[in-house]
Amino acid sequence: MAPEVFSQSGKYDRKVDVFSFALVIWEIHTAELPFSHLKPAAAAAEMTYKRGRPTLPNQPTAQFPAHILSLIPQAWHAESNLRPNFGEIVPLLEPHVESVHTDISAPSTVSQLKSQWEQLSVAPPPRSQFPPILSALHGAAATGTVEELRQRIDNNGYVMNK
Numbered sequence: 001m002a003p004e005v006f007s008q009s010g011k012y013d014r015k016v017d018v019f020s021f022a023l024v025i026w027e028i029h030t031a032e033l034p035f036s037h038l039k040p041a042a043a044a045a046e047m048t049y050k051r052g053r054p055t056l057p058n059q060p061t062a063q064f065p066a067h068i069l070s071l072i073p074q075a076w077h078a079e080s081n082l083r084p085n086f087g088e089i090v091p092l093l094e095p096h097v098e099s100v101h102t103d104i105s106a107p108s109t110v111s112q113l114k115s116q117w118e119q120l121s122v123a124p125p126p127r128s129q130f131p132p133i134l135s136a137l138h139g140a141a142a143t144g145t146v147e148e149l150r151q152r153i154d155n156n157g158y159v160m161n162k
Contacts, residue, residue, distance in 0.1 A: 018083045
């Protein structure tokens with residue numbers, strides 16, 4: 001939760017989403033929850049009143065490449081007006097997404113990943129055990145390209161309906 005939301009001291013705008021995006025990126029790169037030792041309200045208070053943030057390395061690492069290490073502090077800046085907008089973030093990330101080297105033998109679709117996972121683990125529960133929305137999505141293959149998604153994202157990071 002962005003500090004301005006927790007303290008109810010600022011307007012709730014798209015910069016709130018940028019703050020949350022930074023936390024999610026940190027979670028993805030660490031596979032941890034920020035301030036997991038605290039209850040959610042205490043974690044929000046830590047970020048709001050003490051301007052605490054999850055720990056980042058001082059130098060780029062395999063876990064935190066340079067482009068991520070420079071983006072996160074900007075995106076979770078205490079002053080919301082100093083955070084970039086998604087129209088600025090997407091171009092910073094695009095070169096790294098498109099330059100990722102993929103292993104030709106690696107699964108490239110959700111269906112292939114699912115099949116590989118099922119071969120390595122216990123079979124998934126029957127669809128009847130999933131909530132209706134997950135049952136509908138379970139096993140669906142991802143379609144489209146990064147370029148198609150980029151064309152559907154507006155300058156604020158929201159996906160536009162076609």
